[in-house]
Structure formats: structure tokens, C-alpha cells
Amino acid sequence: MEHEQFWRLSYDAGITDLDPSVWEISYVDAVKETFEKYAHQLAFSFMGTKVTLAELDRYANRFANMLLSHGLKKGDVVGINLPNIPEYIIAWLGTLKAGCVASGVSPLLSTEEMEHQLKDSDARCLVTLDAIFAGRLVHISSRLNELKLVVAANVGGFMPYVKRILGKFLKKIPQGKVTELAGKYVLHFKEAISPQKYSADPPKVKVAPDDIAYIQYTGGTTGIPKGAMISHRNSVANLLMVQRWVGWEKGQGVALSGFPFFHLAGTFFAANAIYLGWPQVLIPNPRDTNHICKEIKKHKPTHLVNVPSLYQMLIANPRFKKLDHSRLQACISSAAPFPEESQEILESIVGKGKLLEVYGMTETSPITTMNPEKGKRKLGSIGLPIINTDIILVDPITGKKVAQGEPGEICVKGPQVMVGYYKNPEETRQVIDENGYLHTGDVAIQDEEGYLRIVDRTKDMIIISGFKVFSKKVEDVLTKHPAIESAATVGIPDPKRPGSELVKAYLTLAPGYAQGKNEETLKAAIIKMAAEKLAPYEVPKIIEFRKELPLTAVGKIDKKSLRAEARAGK
Numbered sequence: 001m002e003h004e005q006f007w008r009l010s011y012d013a014g015i016t017d018l019d020p021s022v023w024e025i026s027y028v029d030a031v032k033e034t035f036e037k038y039a040h041q042l043a044f045s046f047m048g049t050k051v052t053l054a055e056l057d058r059y060a061n062r063f064a065n066m067l068l069s070h071g072l073k074k075g076d077v078v079g080i081n082l083p084n085i086p087e088y089i090i091a092w093l094g095t096l097k098a099g100c101v102a103s104g105v106s107p108l109l110s111t112e113e114m115e116h117q118l119k120d121s122d123a124r125c126l127v128t129l130d131a132i133f134a135g136r137l138v139h140i141s142s143r144l145n146e147l148k149l150v151v152a153a154n155v156g157g158f159m160p161y162v163k164r165i166l167g168k169f170l171k172k173i174p175q176g177k178v179t180e181l182a183g184k185y186v187l188h189f190k191e192a193i194s195p196q197k198y199s200a201d202p203p204k205v206k207v208a209p210d211d212i213a214y215i216q217y218t219g220g221t222t223g224i225p226k227g228a229m230i231s232h233r234n235s236v237a238n239l240l241m242v243q244r245w246v247g248w249e250k251g252q253g254v255a256l257s258g259f260p261f262f263h264l265a266g267t268f269f270a271a272n273a274i275y276l277g278w279p280q281v282l283i284p285n286p287r288d289t290n291h292i293c294k295e296i297k298k299h300k301p302t303h304l305v306n307v308p309s310l311y312q313m314l315i316a317n318p319r320f321k322k323l324d325h326s327r328l329q330a331c332i333s334s335a336a337p338f339p340e341e342s343q344e345i346l347e348s349i350v351g352k353g354k355l356l357e358v359y360g361m362t363e364t365s366p367i368t369t370m371n372p373e374k375g376k377r378k379l380g381s382i383g384l385p386i387i388n389t390d391i392i393l394v395d396p397i398t399g400k401k402v403a404q405g406e407p408g409e410i411c412v413k414g415p416q417v418m419v420g421y422y423k424n425p426e427e428t429r430q431v432i433d434e435n436g437y438l439h440t441g442d443v444a445i446q447d448e449e450g451y452l453r454i455v456d457r458t459k460d461m462i463i464i465s466g467f468k469v470f471s472k473k474v475e476d477v478l479t480k481h482p483a484i485e486s487a488a489t490v491g492i493p494d495p496k497r498p499g500s501e502l503v504k505a506y507l508t509l510a511p512g513y514a515q516g517k518n519e520e521t522l523k524a525a526i527i528k529m530a531a532e533k534l535a536p537y538e539v540p541k542i543i544e545f546r547k548e549l550p551l552t553a554v555g556k557i558d559k560k561s562l563r564a565e566a567r568a569g570k
Contacts, residue, residue, distance in 0.1 A: 003392065007384045007450020012374045017387045018244060023237035023415060026207040028096050030236050031275050038251060038277035045299065046086050046282040048160045053277065056089065058200040062193040063094025065203050067125060070149045070185060074099035074205055077121045077215055080262065081105035081114070081128040083284045087153040087189050088261045089270060091127045096213060096232075099205040100125075103215045103227070104262030106553045107132060113225075115140040118147060121215050121227055121422065125149040127189070134176025141181045152178045153189035155284065209233035215422050216264045216362050227422035228362045230264070237388070237415035238365040239272055245386050246330070246356075246373045253278040253329075256301035258286030258310045263554045264366045265335055269305045278303075286310055286555070293319040300327045307555035308338035312486070315345050316511070325350040334358045334367075336556040337454060337472050339479045339486070340380045347379075357382050359454070363431065363438055365416040369452055380476075381451040382444070389414035392437065393446060396458045407445050407455050407470065411437040443470065460559055462491035462501050464537040469503060471559075474540065477533045478505060481526050485510040488549055489540060490563045504566050505540035508549055519545060 039054040051059075067078065078095040080102060082088040095102045103121050105114060107129060114136055118126065123146060128137060130152045137150070156164035156173045167173035180186060191197065213235050215227040242248075255273040257280075259266035273280045281295045286306070292314065296304075306314075311333060314320040331346060331354050338357060347355050356373075359382035360366035368391070371383035385391045393408030394401050402408035417438045420428035431439050441459060444452045455470035462469040471489040478487040485508045491501035513522070523543045530539045550558040 005385070005390065007446075010372065010375065010384055010449045010451070011387075012372045015245065015372075015387060018240060020237075020388070020415065022240055023233055024209050025236055026096075026209055026211065026232040027213060027236055027239075027271065027275075028207045028232075030239075034250065034275055034277045041251065041277050042279035043274065044086065044089060044280040044282050045295075046158055047163055047284075049086070049158050051086060051158075053274070056093065056274075059090045059193045060093035060097055061200045061202055062195065062198040063090055064098035064205075065198045065201075066192045067094065067098045067100060067149070068203055068205070069198065070125075072098065072100055072124055072149065074207075075101060075212065076124040077101045077103050078125040078127065079103050079105045079118055079121065079123040081107055081126060081132060082153060082261070083107055083129075083155065084261050084266070084282050084286075085153070085155060085284055086158040086282065087127065089274075089280075089282075090193065091151070092261065092267065092270075093274070096207065097205070098203055099207050099211065101212050101215050102267075103217070104260075104264070104267065106260070106262045108553045111136040111139055115143065117217055117225065117227075118144055120225075121217075122146045125151065127151045127153065129174065129176070130154050130178050131174035131176040133178055138179065138181070141184065148184055150181060150184055150186045151189055151192045152186065157189055207232060209236070212419065214264065214267070216267075218362050226424055226427055228264075229419040229422050230362075230365050231419050234365040234416050234418060235268075235271065238268070238367055239275060241387050241389070241416070242367050242370070243272065243276070245370055248272070248276055250275075251277045253302040254281070254299055255279070255303050255305070256281040256283065256292075256295060256299065257305040258283050258292065258555075259305055259307065259335075260286070260554060263335075264362045265305075265360070265554070268366055287313065289313050289317040290319065293317060293323060296320075296323055300324075302327060302329045303332065304328065304330070305332040305334075307335045308333055308342065309336065309551060309555040309557075311338070311346055312342050315342065315349065321349050325354075328354060330354055330356045332356045332358060334360060335554055337475070338380075340476060341479055343379045353377060355379070359383070359442075359452070361440055361442075363418045363440075364412055364414075365418065368410075368412045368414070368416065371451075376449075378451050378453075381453050383452065384450050385412075385452075389416070390437075391452075393444065394439075396443060396461070404446060404448065407443050407468070409458055410440045410442050410444050410452070412440060413437045457559075460490070462489070462503055464491075464494075464501055464503070467535075467537050469538050474503060474505070474530070474534060474538055477530055478507065478526065478540075480533075481529050483509055483513045483522055484526070486549055486557070488557045488559055488562055490559055490566050492542070492563075492566045502542065503538065503540045504542040504544070506544050506546055506549060506562055508546055 043056040214230040217225040359369040371377040
């Protein structure tokens with residue numbers, strides 16, 4: 001390393017780098033021991049249905065052999081277009097066992113976005129819901145020349161019989177008619193794992209560490225979504241690094257996460273749980289907090305993993321506050337900023353010191369920084385660079401390294417950094433520099449102990465007369481006002497100063513504050529409070545109240561759409 005990694009002085013005692021040889025293995029080979037040793041352990045629970053690791057292994061092997069029997073070969077891409085249901089876990093693991101590449105496809109994509117991703121990834125197989133099959137796929141199928149195999153699942157496929165029938169009768173389970181598609185082989189998911197058709201023996205495919213495990217598409221905040229290529233080595237390295245950091249042990253936990261599996265963070269936590277032999281509680285609808293509370297009460301998870309917006313939804317549910325959280329060891333939060341006020345409220349419910357903020361991105365498989373497991377955790381901080389990971393902070397405009405304590409773009413180097421963007425070497429060169437550092441686009445400040453605090457995305461930075469305004473700083477101040485539940489700030493062109501911007505704030509009101517009543521008075525009070533805590537150029541000049549803020553598929557506030565609205569004058 002070219003510079004001092006002073007943050008290592010803040011590591012928990014005994015935490016040191018791993019020998020890189022430990023991740024010279026594919027995920028498929030890495031989990032073999034777990035399937036053998038913990039065969040009768042619960043793999044997952046879903047709406048009352050329980051599946052053991054031995055059963056999951058057999059299902060995944062059958063799925064893998066099904067792919068191979070239909071002509072897919074090592075390196076071919078399988079798009080998985082499902083919510084968090086058992087079929088996702090089976091299809092994902094079966095895809096890896098076949099030596100194929102898993103690519104999560106959000107069920108929330110528009111038809112056009114879905115077509116782009118399937119074309120761009122050259123997907124040979126798509127696993128999708130019957131409702132999406134009928135509502136979207138049939139309209140684009142003829143244009144997907146590489147797609148040869150379609151497997152259709154239903155949300156209720158693994159539900160107990162009574163729940164499945166009742167759900168369909170009450171129309172709570174989406175359905176769609178599965179029909180023939182010209183030039184493609186179509187089958188139902190139950191056929192894809194049929195013991196009469198496909199062997200439960202492991203497929204005879206050798207998967208190597210260098211092989212690509214995932215082509216995972218970014219959120220598209222910088223333009224058209226790009227497919228990040230994550231190798232088995234990348235994935236296993238990050239898995240083992242995180243496990244060492246937090247001290248996770250095999251057979252010693254129960255996992256519950258609202259993170260969608262089509263997002264790499266969701267897949268990563270699921271992959272950890274399977275490797276560790278931890279039962280997972282599958283959450284098909286992360287916005288149904290009543291159901292989540294019911295599952296927490298029933299299964300008493302040791303680890304919750306969610307985006308901040310879901311934790312905020314749980315905080316607002318009185319049932320969550322009444323639950324027994326004594327068995328809960330950690331609430332892991334990632335993917336978006338978490339207002340400090342909300343962090344304090346969460347810890348007052350689940351227990352002080354249980355919130356563990358982490359940071360990462362699709363391109364880093366995904367984790368790069370975490371707060372210590374046993375040592376000092378700083379609320380509002382994304383923690384320290386984890387083992388085997390180096391970072392530098394650079395000025396996003398000049399590219400020069402910034403002084404300690406100054407804001408700079410996080411640049412990451414380590415075994416978890418992606419191979420590159422699929423079919424996009426130019427974009428790859430733009431984000432991974434000649435020294436191997438990935439430029440994340442996130443701006444942070446690192447304190448004297450090495451802890452990092454995100455202040456903005458480089459794309460979200462607001463420039464006012466040459467001054468940099470960091471949106472997270474402004475949003476943290478705004479959410480301290482008792483009337484404000486959540487905030488998002490964007491920059492809009494200043495008509496009086498060409499080339500400069502103004503800060504516009506979109507706010508949602510806390511319960512008890514009625515929208516439409518004395519809004520102008522409330523806006524004035526919020527601006528007054530902000531002026532006491534911020535520099536004049538940082539204070540929002542325009543405030544707009546919303547009933548809710550738009551969210552991306554994984555629960556992040558969608559600033560891209562807010563920025564577009566603001567600049568269009570809507």
C-alpha cells in the first residue's frame with residue numbers, strides 16, 4: 001500500500017487481513033461443506049413452508065441440470081425476475097451450480113427497462129412471474145433474440161395449499177396466463193425442478209474462482225444501467241472478509257432481510273446465510289411491516305438487514321415497538337443514508353449498540369466499510385474500511401488526494417472490486433483507475449480515527465457560486481425539525497446566476513402535522529431553523545411538501561426523478 005492505513009488502529013482486537021488464498025474457490029465449492037454438515041438445518045421459511053438445506057441442494061441441482069439439458073452452457077446468463085420467494089433462491093443457486101451467470105432483474109422495471117437489461121446481458125434464460133410473463137414479456141419476446149428458455153413461477157408456488165388457494169381467491173396473489181412464445185421453450189417452475197425429469201445429483205460442471213458469478217445492473221443514477229461483472233472470487237472474498245469482521249459463525253444465527261434478492265445486497269446476505277447454515281425468513285413484500293413483525297415474533301432473528309426506509313417504516317409500526325428484541329444481535333443498514341434521529345429511535349427500541357451501518361455498492365460485491373462489531377460504533381458513520389481493503393479520498397473535480405478531514409470521493413481497492421462492466425470497457429476505464437482504485441461517486445469525510453461519514457454523491461452535489469453544498473448535511477439538519485419525517489434536497493438552476501444552482505428541499509411531514517394547514521408558516525420556521533445551522537448558501541430556497549418521496553426498487557429516495565421534476569418546473 002502506498003499510504004498509511006491509520007484506520008486499522010480502530011479495528012477490533014485480533015482483526016487482521018485474511019490470506020488471499022482462502023478465496024481461491026468458487027461459491028459453489030465453498031458451500032459444499034455446509035450442505036453436508038448442516039443438511040437437516042432449515043434453509044428458509046416462507047409463509048409457513050419450511051425447506052431444509054438438503055432439500056434446497058436437491059432443488060438447485062435439478063434446476064442446474066434443467067438449464068444444461070436445454071442447451072445452456074457455462075457462462076450463459078440467466079435473468080431472475082422474481083420477488084423474495086423460494087424460487088429465487090433455487091434459481092440463483094442452480095444457476096451458479098450450472099456454471100451460468102445470475103443476473104437479478106427487478107420485477108418493478110418497466111417493460112422497456114426489462115427489455116434493455118435482457119438484451120444488454122444477452123440473457124439465454126429468464127425466470128419470471130407468470131403475471132410479468134403475461135403483462136410484459138409477451139410484448140417484447142419477439143425482440144429478445146438471445147433468449148431461448150423461459151421459466152414461469154407464481155408467488156404462491158411454495159405456499160401451503162390453503163394459503164395458496166385463499167390468496168388466489170382473494171386476488172392477493174398476482175397471476176397471469178403462461179402461453180407459448182415463438183422460438184422459445186416455456187415451462188413452469190415446478191417442471192424445472194421435477195424429480196421425474198431432472199437429476200438431483202450435482203451437475204458435472206467445474207466452476208472456477210475467475211468465472212463470472214453475477215452480471216448485476218447498477219441503479220442507473222449516472223445514465224443507462226450498466227452490468228457489473230462480479231466473479232466468484234470477488235463474491236467469496238467479500239463474504240469471508242465480512243464474516244471475519246463481524247465474527248459470524250456457522251450454525252449460530254437466524255437471518256431476516258427485506259432487501260430484494262435482485263439487488264446484490266440481498267443476494268449477498270442470502271449467500272452468507274446459506275454458507276453459514278443460518279435459516280432465512282423470506283419476506284416477499286418488504287412494505288408489509290405487519291407481516292415482518294409477525295415473522296420476527298415467530299422466528300426471533302439474530303440479524304436484520306434492511307435499507308433505512310424500511311427501518312423507518314418498522315419504527316412507525318406500534319407492533320415493532322412491542323416485540324421482544326433480546327435475541328437480536330444486529331440491525332444492519334446499508335444502501336442509503338440513515339437520518340441520525342431515526343437511528344437513535346431504532347436503537348431505543350431494539351437496544352443500544354445494535355445498529356451496524358455499512359457501506360458498499362454493486363461494483364464492490366458489495367461491502368467495503370463497516371462499523372466495528374465489538375468496538376466503537378459511531379451513529380451516522382459508515383464505519384471503517386474492512387480488512388483486505390484500501391481506500392483513498394480524492395477531490396471529485398481535481399482528482400487529487402484530499403487532506404484528512406476534508407470531503408473527498410471514496411476510491412476503493414481490494415479483492416471485492418468488480419471485474420468490470422459487461423461489454424463496456426470504456427465505462428470500466430472511467431471508474432477503475434490505472435492503480436486499481438474504483439471511483440465510487442460517493443463523497444465522504446474521514447475523521448482522525450478513520451471513520452467515514454457520507455456527505456453526498458458526486459452527482460448529487462449542489463454547486464452554488466462555486467461553493468459545494470453536500471445534500472446529506474442539509475437533509476440531516478432538516479430532519480431535526482419535529483415536523484419533518486424525511487427530506488431530499490436537489491439542485492436546480494438559479495435563474496439569476498447562470499451556471500449556479502439553488503437548493504430545493506422535498507419534505508414529508510411527521511405524523512401529527514397535517515399537510516395544507518399553515519404551510520407557509522411552517523416553511524418559514526423550517527428555513528429559520530436551517531439558517532441557524534447552515535451557511536447561507538446551504539439553506540433551501542424552495543420547499544415543497546409531499547405525502548411521500550419517490551423510492552427506487554430497493555428503497556432509496558429517487559433523487560434522479562426528483563431532480564428531473566424540479567428542473568422541468570413540476
